[in-house]
Amino acid sequence: MRVIGGLIQALAVALVLALTLGTLAAVAWRAEEAPRLGPAEWAAIRFTLIQAALSAVLSVALAVPVARALARRSFPGRSVLVTLLGAPFILPTIVAVLGLLAVFGRNGLLSVLLVLLGLEPVQIYGLHGVVLAHVFFNLPLATRLILQGWLAIPAERFRLAASLGMGPGEVTRVLEWPMLRSVVPGCLLVIFLICTTSFAVALALGGGPRGTTVELAIYQAFRFEFDLGKAALLSLIQFGICAVAALAAWRVALPGGFGGGLDRVVERWGIGSFWLRAQDAAVVVLAAAFLLVPLGLIVARGVPGIGSLGAPVFAATGRSLAVALLSALLTLVLGLALAELAQRRRGRYAAWVEALAALSIAVSPLVIGTGLFILIFRLTDPVALALPITAVVNALMSLPFAYRAMAPSLAEIETVYGRLGDSLGMRGWARLRYLVLPRLARPMGFAAGLAAALSMGDLGVIALFADPDRVTLPMQLYALMSGYRMEEAAAAALLLLLCSLGLFWVFDRGGRLRAGA
Amino acid sequence: MLALEGIVVEQGNFRLTADFVVEAGARVAVLGPSGAGKSTLLSVVAGFLAPDAGRVLCDGQDLTGLEPGERPVSIVFQDNNLFPHLTVAQNVGLGVKPSLRLSQEEAAKVEASLKRVGLEGFGGRRPAELSGGQASRVALARVLLRARPVMLLDEPFAALGPALRTEMLELVREVAAETGATVLMVTHDPGDAARLGGQTVLVADGMARAPVETQALLADPPPELQEYLGAG
Structure with missing residues (x-):
């Protein structure tokens, strides 16, 4: 069993290396035959950087007042709201886009309102649409990270400030500003990094020469121009952008859980004025509306059509569920194997393993997809392997989060029970079965839920390979949207939303129950 | 018979030496101030810590290189058992x-x-x-x-009240008698050492000394033990 365990660990390392550095090497090799960068490619690079920078700055700037309000006010529904802030992480991108269209689109709520007032309807497609969607996804993330910073300020400091007679302005300068200075840069970097790999948002809301990200350009070179060399060159550029951003953001702030420990409110003094309370209330209401109205519209518009969904949608749902479950299983195996490896070999090796687990943050799914295509298209038909490839690439994308969830728990298990297990001669399967798995149930459930939900809603690598007759649910939804079959699209979006959240809930809940048993 | 031959453990400023034999079936308390290396001594015998020099023998068998689970040893920890x-x-x-x-x-x-x-x-x-x-x-x-032939106890009952502790020590004596095991029990309480009713290894000043009869030791404590016990 020890041998098998070692073998699985070696295979996990080999698979992660092959999928990240291996595909990158294939891309680099193929990029040599590419033409030089044209104006369209430069435009894509420029657009990628500008939209990511704008998205990061706007998300963080808007998150600061929301986090401050959440940190210092307690109100009914606060903990629900904090939990909801974690939800966009597992929300399928394409569903959110549909929800945003329902509010900000040409026929959306906002446009209807503007037309009633005699104004022009809003135009969502282009840079501002992409940035809007990215803010929708990352405002909650930024809020949670900054809220953590706020709650990390010891309550005694606020008490001391109150006893010294400091007003809100002085508290901000003395206590809150230094905290923000340490938290905000990491937050900006993480969101910038996330937005540089944006594909589905750009696909749905960008497009055209002035709204194409590098990821989208890879897809277009691949799918419409059949120019593998150009796709490879763009992949190399994409990797460069990601790698620089990832190095900067390394270890800064990846979400390790959903709102854990964010449940308390710091007791504060001197913030009872009507003006401050009204300000906080307005901020919270606006933020909640920005997040909830689009989702509410998905539900409201999806319910009537759900009975009339066609067989293709259900077939796509079945395929997506299978991909999601496979991906979750693979994520757990990879995450556990790497976490065990880091545990067994402490010191410098452990740092390498940790870096390996995080490597996929710097490699975008489309780069991996392009590399895989280059590697296998001479051997077999990549389209026939579209679903397994999607599951594998999705697992790789979830790996950093799964590792972060499981590795610290595994280390704790070894610290507390390792010697007892050793003294009883528990090794290999017995150790895994009776020590590791039962005690790791909770983080494993969380990781599996995350991986399944992310895979369920993923619209990335599948777009490169997909066979039009065997698509996943997000692909099917995108096709419905492109065909302006909006009623059916709304119903399919609701179904996708339910599947993603349901998968996360089932796994996370299962882990908690096992851990409690 | 448990033999510790020329054991040396060094960790930064910490140093512990041990070189003695424990008779088969003996009940030995390991007594001394905290930080002296009582638990370290048990870790060496249990196989959690490889000594920098020396070896442990059990009934003539060299334990060096054996995994903790392969050693002829059972251990009870302070908690998380x-x-x-x-x-x-x-x-x-x-x-x-x-x-x-x-x-x-x-x-x-x-x-x-x-x-x-x-x-x-x-x-x-x-x-x-x-x-x-x-x-x-x-x-x-x-x-x-x-x-197993050797039974190691690392302050196992420290969290229990006095009456329960006495009861547990009685049970330890019975279990040891039934299995014929050699007992090494870490404690910081001379009363526990006395109740275990056998010999005592005194660990102080970087050295684990050979076991001597507990009653005799406590009746006429050497200077290092006097210092630990306080008022003489």
């Missing part, structure tokens, strides 16, 4: 086979050892449902079942 997610019977059963695939006969032995420590019918419970004393009894039931 039971896995909270397993039942009492499973926790004891691990002492028979780590795979927990027990035959009917082996399962009966588990039940018998639980009965022996006064926990008949407790097999289906989880550790969270036990009192501190009961948890200690479960750990001793497992030691009884494993019946």
Whole structure:
């Protein structure tokens, strides 16, 4: 069993290396035959950087007042709201886009309102649409990270400030500003990094020469121009952008859980004025509306059509569920194997393993997809392997989060029970079965839920390979949207939303129950 | 017979040496100030810590290079002796086979050892449902079942009240007598050493000294022990 365990660990390392550095090497090799960068490619690079920078700055700037309000006010529904802030992480991108269209689109709520007032309807497609969607996804993330910073300020400091007679302005300068200075840069970097790999948002809301990200350009070179060399060159550029951003953001702030420990409110003094309370209330209401109205519209518009969904949608749902479950299983195996490896070999090796687990943050799914295509298209038909490839690439994308969830728990298990297990001669399967798995149930459930939900809603690598007759649910939804079959699209979006959240809930809940048993 | 031959452990400024023999079946308290290296000594025998020099022999067998689970040794820690997610019977059963695939006969032995420590019918419970004393009894039931020649106890009853501690020490003596095991028990309490009723290894000033009769030692303590005990 020890041998098998070692073998699985070696295979996990080999698979992660092959999928990240291996595909990158294939891309680099193929990029040599590419033409030089044209104006369209430069435009894509420029657009990628500008939209990511704008998205990061706007998300963080808007998150600061929301986090401050959440940190210092307690109100009914606060903990629900904090939990909801974690939800966009597992929300399928394409569903959110549909929800945003329902509010900000040409026929959306906002446009209807503007037309009633005699104004022009809003135009969502282009840079501002992409940035809007990215803010929708990352405002909650930024809020949670900054809220953590706020709650990390010891309550005694606020008490001391109150006893010294400091007003809100002085508290901000003395206590809150230094905290923000340490938290905000990491937050900006993480969101910038996330937005540089944006594909589905750009696909749905960008497009055209002035709204194409590098990821989208890879897809277009691949799918419409059949120019593998150009796709490879763009992949190399994409990797460069990601790698620089990832190095900067390394270890800064990846979400390790959903709102854990964010449940308390710091007791504060001197913030009872009507003006401050009204300000906080307005901020919270606006933020909640920005997040909830689009989702509410998905539900409201999806319910009537759900009975009339066609067989293709259900077939796509079945395929997506299978991909999601496979991906979750693979994520757990990879995450556990790497976490065990880091545990067994402490010191410098452990740092390498940790870096390996995080490597996929710097490699975008489309780069991996392009590399895989280059590697296998001479051997077999990549389209026939579209679903397994999607599951594998999705697992790789979830790996950093799964590792972060499981590795610290595994280390704790070894610290507390390792010697007892050793003294009883528990090794290999017995150790895994009776020590590791039962005690790791909770983080494993969380990781599996995350991986399944992310895979369920993923619209990335599948777009490169997909066979039009065997698509996943997000692909099917995108096709419905492109065909302006909006009623059916709304119903399919609701179904996708339910599947993603349901998968996360089932796994996370299962882990908690096992851990409690 | 347990022999520690020229043992040296060095960790930064910390240094511990040991070179002595413990007779088979002896009950030995390991006494000394905190930080002197009492637990380190047990870790070396249990195989958690490889000494920088020297070796441990048990009945002539060199233990160097053996994994903790392969050594002829059972150990009871200060806490976390039971896995909270397993039942009492499973926790004891691990002492028979780590795979927990027990035959009917082996399962009966588990039940018998639980009965022996006064926990008949407790097999289906989880550790969270036990009192501190009961948890200690479960750990001793497992030691009884494993019946290894050496029994190591690392301040196992420190969290228990005086009456329970006396009771547990009595049980330790009985288990040791039934299995014929050599006992090494770390304690910081001279009273526990006296109640164990055998010999004492004094660990102080970087050295674990050869075992001597506890009664004689406590009656006429050497200077290092006097310093530890305080008012002489």
